[in-house]
Amino acid sequence: MPVRKADLLGGQRVDAEMVAAAVTSPNGTVLVTEDGTGIVACCQLERHDDHTCFGMFAVAPPRQRDRPGRQSLAEAERFAREQWHVGEMRMTVITQRADLIAWYERRGYTRTGELTSFPYGDKRFGVPRRPDPAFETLTRKLG
Template identity: 80%
Template structure:
Protein backbone atom coordinates (compact mmCIF):
# COMPACT_ATOMS: atom_id res chain seq x y z
CA UNK A 1 0.00 0.00 0.00
CA UNK A 2 1.36 3.42 -0.93
CA UNK A 3 1.23 6.40 1.38
CA UNK A 4 -1.05 9.29 0.42
CA UNK A 5 0.56 12.20 -1.41
CA UNK A 6 1.89 14.68 1.13
CA UNK A 7 0.54 18.18 1.61
CA UNK A 8 3.21 20.85 2.12
CA UNK A 9 2.44 23.71 4.49
CA UNK A 10 4.12 26.17 6.84
CA UNK A 11 4.77 24.88 10.36
CA UNK A 12 3.45 26.59 13.46
CA UNK A 13 4.15 26.44 17.19
CA UNK A 14 1.81 23.45 17.62
CA UNK A 15 4.13 21.41 15.37
CA UNK A 16 7.27 21.75 17.51
CA UNK A 17 7.10 18.41 19.32
CA UNK A 18 6.35 16.47 16.12
CA UNK A 19 9.22 18.26 14.35
CA UNK A 20 11.71 17.46 17.10
CA UNK A 21 10.69 13.80 16.93
CA UNK A 22 10.96 13.75 13.12
CA UNK A 23 14.41 15.37 13.05
CA UNK A 24 15.74 13.09 15.78
CA UNK A 25 14.33 10.01 14.03
CA UNK A 26 15.95 10.98 10.73
CA UNK A 27 19.43 11.76 12.05
CA UNK A 28 20.27 10.15 15.37
CA UNK A 29 19.93 6.90 17.24
CA UNK A 30 18.72 3.50 16.20
CA UNK A 31 15.51 4.77 14.53
CA UNK A 32 17.57 6.78 12.05
CA UNK A 33 19.26 3.66 10.71
CA UNK A 34 16.00 2.83 8.89
CA UNK A 35 16.89 5.52 6.33
CA UNK A 36 19.98 6.39 4.34
CA UNK A 37 20.59 9.98 5.51
CA UNK A 38 21.38 9.43 9.17
CA UNK A 39 24.38 10.80 11.06
CA UNK A 40 24.37 8.02 13.69
CA UNK A 41 27.90 6.92 12.78
CA UNK A 42 29.26 10.48 13.05
CA UNK A 43 27.36 11.97 15.97
CA UNK A 44 25.57 10.84 19.11
CA UNK A 45 23.33 12.86 21.38
CA UNK A 46 20.64 15.18 20.11
CA UNK A 47 20.28 16.77 16.69
CA UNK A 48 17.87 19.44 17.90
CA UNK A 49 15.55 20.28 20.78
CA UNK A 50 12.20 21.99 21.34
CA UNK A 51 13.74 25.42 21.99
CA UNK A 52 15.75 25.34 18.74
CA UNK A 53 12.77 24.18 16.68
CA UNK A 54 10.42 26.72 18.31
CA UNK A 55 12.90 29.48 17.42
CA UNK A 56 12.99 28.29 13.81
CA UNK A 57 9.19 28.10 13.57
CA UNK A 58 8.66 31.60 14.96
CA UNK A 59 11.66 33.33 13.34
CA UNK A 60 10.42 36.50 11.58
CA UNK A 61 12.90 36.11 8.71
CA UNK A 62 12.34 32.41 8.22
CA UNK A 63 9.90 29.59 7.72
CA UNK A 64 9.73 25.87 8.40
CA UNK A 65 7.98 23.89 5.69
CA UNK A 66 6.44 20.53 6.54
CA UNK A 67 5.09 17.71 4.42
CA UNK A 68 2.31 15.76 6.03
CA UNK A 69 0.17 12.84 5.00
CA UNK A 70 -2.52 10.92 6.80
CA UNK A 71 0.04 9.74 9.38
CA UNK A 72 1.28 13.21 10.35
CA UNK A 73 4.42 15.22 9.54
CA UNK A 74 6.75 13.09 7.41
CA UNK A 75 9.32 15.68 6.25
CA UNK A 76 10.47 19.20 7.05
CA UNK A 77 12.99 21.89 6.19
CA UNK A 78 13.88 25.33 7.45
CA UNK A 79 14.50 28.41 5.32
CA UNK A 80 16.14 31.61 6.55
CA UNK A 81 16.03 34.82 4.54
CA UNK A 82 19.31 36.71 4.11
CA UNK A 83 20.15 39.80 2.06
CA UNK A 84 21.64 37.99 -0.94
CA UNK A 85 20.45 34.38 -0.48
CA UNK A 86 18.25 32.01 1.47
CA UNK A 87 19.69 29.38 3.81
CA UNK A 88 18.29 25.84 3.81
CA UNK A 89 18.57 23.62 6.87
CA UNK A 90 16.87 21.25 9.32
CA UNK A 91 15.99 19.00 6.38
CA UNK A 92 14.53 15.72 7.57
CA UNK A 93 12.48 12.95 6.00
CA UNK A 94 11.00 10.16 8.08
CA UNK A 95 13.30 7.12 7.71
CA UNK A 96 10.47 4.99 6.36
CA UNK A 97 9.75 7.55 3.63
CA UNK A 98 13.35 8.12 2.48
CA UNK A 99 14.27 7.10 -1.05
CA UNK A 100 10.77 7.60 -2.47
CA UNK A 101 11.03 11.16 -3.82
CA UNK A 102 9.55 13.01 -0.84
CA UNK A 103 12.83 14.77 -0.01
CA UNK A 104 13.31 15.80 -3.64
CA UNK A 105 9.74 17.20 -3.68
CA UNK A 106 10.23 19.19 -0.47
CA UNK A 107 13.60 20.55 -1.62
CA UNK A 108 12.00 21.73 -4.88
CA UNK A 109 9.22 23.43 -2.89
CA UNK A 110 11.81 25.14 -0.66
CA UNK A 111 13.63 26.43 -3.75
CA UNK A 112 10.34 27.67 -5.22
CA UNK A 113 9.38 29.36 -1.94
CA UNK A 114 12.76 31.14 -1.60
CA UNK A 115 12.66 32.28 -5.21
CA UNK A 116 9.01 33.37 -5.40
CA UNK A 117 8.30 34.60 -1.87
CA UNK A 118 11.66 36.19 -1.06
CA UNK A 119 13.11 36.74 -4.55
CA UNK A 120 16.25 34.92 -3.41
CA UNK A 121 18.74 34.37 -6.19
CA UNK A 122 20.57 31.57 -4.43
CA UNK A 123 19.98 28.82 -1.89
CA UNK A 124 22.84 27.85 0.44
CA UNK A 125 23.28 25.08 2.95
CA UNK A 126 26.02 23.46 4.98
CA UNK A 127 26.60 19.71 5.01
CA UNK A 128 29.06 17.68 7.08
CA UNK A 129 31.90 16.92 4.64
CA UNK A 130 31.97 13.25 5.66
CA UNK A 131 28.40 12.87 4.34
CA UNK A 132 29.59 12.19 0.79
CA UNK A 133 26.44 10.27 -0.21
CA UNK A 134 24.27 13.21 0.85
CA UNK A 135 26.51 15.76 -0.87
CA UNK A 136 26.28 13.66 -4.06
CA UNK A 137 22.46 13.69 -3.74
CA UNK A 138 22.49 17.50 -3.58
CA UNK A 139 24.92 17.71 -6.50
CA UNK A 140 22.47 15.67 -8.61
CA UNK A 141 19.93 18.41 -7.83
CA UNK A 142 22.19 21.20 -9.07
CA UNK A 143 24.04 22.19 -5.90
CA UNK A 144 27.73 23.05 -6.17
CA UNK A 145 30.41 22.44 -3.60
CA UNK A 146 32.16 25.68 -2.71
CA UNK A 147 35.18 24.42 -0.79
CA UNK A 148 34.16 26.85 1.99
CA UNK A 149 34.59 24.94 5.24
CA UNK A 150 33.43 25.85 8.72
CA UNK A 151 34.24 23.96 11.91
CA UNK A 152 31.82 21.66 13.69
CA UNK A 153 30.82 23.20 17.06
CA UNK A 154 32.78 20.76 19.23
CA UNK A 155 31.89 21.13 22.89
CA UNK A 156 28.36 22.38 22.20
CA UNK A 157 26.23 19.31 22.82
CA UNK A 158 23.09 21.08 21.58
CA UNK A 159 24.28 19.94 18.13
CA UNK A 160 25.37 16.45 19.11
CA UNK A 161 28.29 14.54 20.53
CA UNK A 162 30.94 13.98 17.84
CA UNK A 163 32.13 10.40 17.41
CA UNK A 164 35.23 11.48 15.46
CA UNK A 165 37.63 14.44 15.66
CA UNK A 166 37.59 15.65 12.04
CA UNK A 167 34.03 16.87 11.42
CA UNK A 168 33.52 20.06 9.42
CA UNK A 169 30.79 21.65 7.31
CA UNK A 170 31.03 22.59 3.65
CA UNK A 171 28.79 25.21 2.08
CA UNK A 172 26.81 24.11 -0.97
CA UNK A 173 24.98 26.59 -3.17
CA UNK A 174 22.56 26.65 -6.06
CA UNK A 175 21.45 29.57 -8.19
CA UNK A 176 17.66 29.89 -8.24
CA UNK A 177 15.67 30.99 -11.25
Protein backbone atom coordinates (compact mmCIF):
# COMPACT_ATOMS: atom_id res chain seq x y z
CA MET A 1 0.00 0.00 0.00
CA PRO A 2 1.39 3.46 -0.90
CA VAL A 3 2.67 5.69 1.89
CA ARG A 4 0.54 8.84 2.09
CA LYS A 5 1.79 12.17 3.33
CA ALA A 6 -0.77 11.92 6.14
CA ASP A 7 0.96 8.68 7.25
CA LEU A 8 4.23 10.59 7.63
CA LEU A 9 3.10 14.00 8.88
CA GLY A 10 0.40 15.19 11.21
CA GLY A 11 -0.79 18.66 12.02
CA GLN A 12 -1.01 21.58 9.66
CA ARG A 13 1.39 21.46 6.71
CA VAL A 14 0.62 24.88 5.23
CA ASP A 15 -0.64 28.00 6.91
CA ALA A 16 -2.36 31.16 5.69
CA GLU A 17 0.88 33.13 5.88
CA MET A 18 2.65 30.65 3.57
CA VAL A 19 -0.20 30.77 1.04
CA ALA A 20 -0.33 34.58 1.13
CA ALA A 21 3.44 34.75 0.57
CA ALA A 22 3.19 32.34 -2.37
CA VAL A 23 0.36 34.30 -3.99
CA THR A 24 1.99 37.72 -3.60
CA SER A 25 5.63 36.81 -4.25
CA PRO A 26 7.22 38.83 -7.06
CA ASN A 27 9.34 35.75 -7.91
CA GLY A 28 6.54 33.25 -7.87
CA THR A 29 3.04 32.31 -8.79
CA VAL A 30 0.30 29.91 -7.81
CA LEU A 31 -1.38 27.94 -10.59
CA VAL A 32 -4.92 26.70 -10.03
CA THR A 33 -6.77 24.06 -12.06
CA GLU A 34 -10.55 24.38 -12.00
CA ASP A 35 -13.45 22.55 -13.54
CA GLY A 36 -17.17 23.30 -13.43
CA THR A 37 -17.32 22.30 -9.75
CA GLY A 38 -14.39 24.30 -8.38
CA ILE A 39 -10.68 23.93 -7.74
CA VAL A 40 -9.32 20.44 -8.45
CA ALA A 41 -5.54 21.06 -8.22
CA CYS A 42 -3.01 23.76 -7.42
CA CYS A 43 0.74 24.28 -7.17
CA GLN A 44 3.25 26.97 -6.36
CA LEU A 45 6.15 27.97 -8.62
CA GLU A 46 9.14 29.95 -7.46
CA ARG A 47 11.48 31.48 -10.05
CA HIS A 48 15.26 31.37 -9.67
CA ASP A 49 17.96 32.39 -12.14
CA ASP A 50 18.38 28.99 -13.81
CA HIS A 51 15.46 26.92 -12.53
CA THR A 52 11.95 26.94 -11.12
CA CYS A 53 10.98 25.27 -7.84
CA PHE A 54 7.69 23.37 -7.86
CA GLY A 55 5.83 22.94 -4.58
CA MET A 56 2.66 23.11 -2.53
CA PHE A 57 1.14 20.64 -5.01
CA ALA A 58 -2.34 19.43 -4.13
CA VAL A 59 -5.00 17.50 -6.02
CA ALA A 60 -8.52 16.97 -4.70
CA PRO A 61 -8.57 13.30 -3.59
CA PRO A 62 -11.82 12.38 -5.40
CA ARG A 63 -10.35 13.73 -8.65
CA GLN A 64 -6.88 12.15 -8.52
CA ARG A 65 -7.77 9.46 -11.06
CA ASP A 66 -9.09 12.10 -13.49
CA ARG A 67 -5.55 13.33 -14.25
CA PRO A 68 -5.72 16.94 -13.03
CA GLY A 69 -2.37 16.37 -11.29
CA ARG A 70 -0.69 15.32 -14.52
CA GLN A 71 -2.26 18.28 -16.33
CA SER A 72 -1.25 20.72 -13.57
CA LEU A 73 2.35 19.50 -13.60
CA ALA A 74 2.49 19.85 -17.40
CA GLU A 75 1.07 23.38 -17.18
CA ALA A 76 3.62 24.31 -14.48
CA GLU A 77 6.44 23.08 -16.73
CA ARG A 78 5.03 24.98 -19.72
CA PHE A 79 4.66 28.16 -17.65
CA ALA A 80 8.24 27.95 -16.31
CA ARG A 81 9.65 27.31 -19.79
CA GLU A 82 7.59 29.83 -21.77
CA GLN A 83 6.95 32.63 -19.26
CA TRP A 84 10.14 32.56 -17.22
CA HIS A 85 12.46 30.99 -19.82
CA VAL A 86 14.08 28.61 -17.38
CA GLY A 87 15.42 25.23 -18.41
CA GLU A 88 14.91 23.15 -15.29
CA MET A 89 12.20 22.31 -12.77
CA ARG A 90 13.18 21.26 -9.24
CA MET A 91 11.18 19.90 -6.35
CA THR A 92 11.65 18.09 -3.08
CA VAL A 93 9.72 14.96 -2.16
CA ILE A 94 9.66 13.07 1.13
CA THR A 95 11.94 10.07 0.56
CA GLN A 96 9.45 7.63 2.09
CA ARG A 97 6.93 8.49 -0.67
CA ALA A 98 8.32 5.92 -3.12
CA ASP A 99 5.04 5.79 -5.07
CA LEU A 100 5.03 9.56 -5.55
CA ILE A 101 8.70 9.62 -6.54
CA ALA A 102 7.96 6.88 -9.09
CA TRP A 103 5.04 8.98 -10.44
CA TYR A 104 7.40 11.93 -10.98
CA GLU A 105 10.03 9.65 -12.55
CA ARG A 106 7.43 8.46 -15.07
CA ARG A 107 6.99 12.12 -15.98
CA GLY A 108 10.70 12.62 -16.66
CA TYR A 109 12.02 13.67 -13.26
CA THR A 110 15.35 12.36 -12.01
CA ARG A 111 16.38 11.66 -8.43
CA THR A 112 19.49 13.63 -7.53
CA GLY A 113 20.43 11.87 -4.31
CA GLU A 114 20.53 15.33 -2.68
CA LEU A 115 18.85 14.96 0.70
CA THR A 116 17.74 17.64 3.15
CA SER A 117 16.55 17.11 6.68
CA PHE A 118 13.00 17.66 7.79
CA PRO A 119 12.60 21.09 9.50
CA TYR A 120 11.84 19.73 12.97
CA GLY A 121 10.24 22.24 15.30
CA ASP A 122 8.61 24.29 12.54
CA LYS A 123 4.99 23.17 12.79
CA ARG A 124 4.10 24.97 9.56
CA PHE A 125 5.58 21.93 7.78
CA GLY A 126 3.71 19.38 9.87
CA VAL A 127 4.59 17.18 12.82
CA PRO A 128 6.51 14.02 11.87
CA ARG A 129 4.81 10.74 12.73
CA ARG A 130 8.13 8.92 12.18
CA PRO A 131 11.67 9.75 13.30
CA ASP A 132 13.21 9.64 9.81
CA PRO A 133 11.52 11.94 7.28
CA ALA A 134 13.85 13.60 4.79
CA PHE A 135 13.46 15.28 1.42
CA GLU A 136 15.13 14.36 -1.86
CA THR A 137 15.51 16.81 -4.71
CA LEU A 138 14.13 15.75 -8.08
CA THR A 139 14.87 17.62 -11.31
CA ARG A 140 13.70 17.70 -14.89
CA LYS A 141 15.14 19.55 -17.86
CA LEU A 142 12.49 21.59 -19.64
CA GLY A 143 12.99 21.32 -23.41
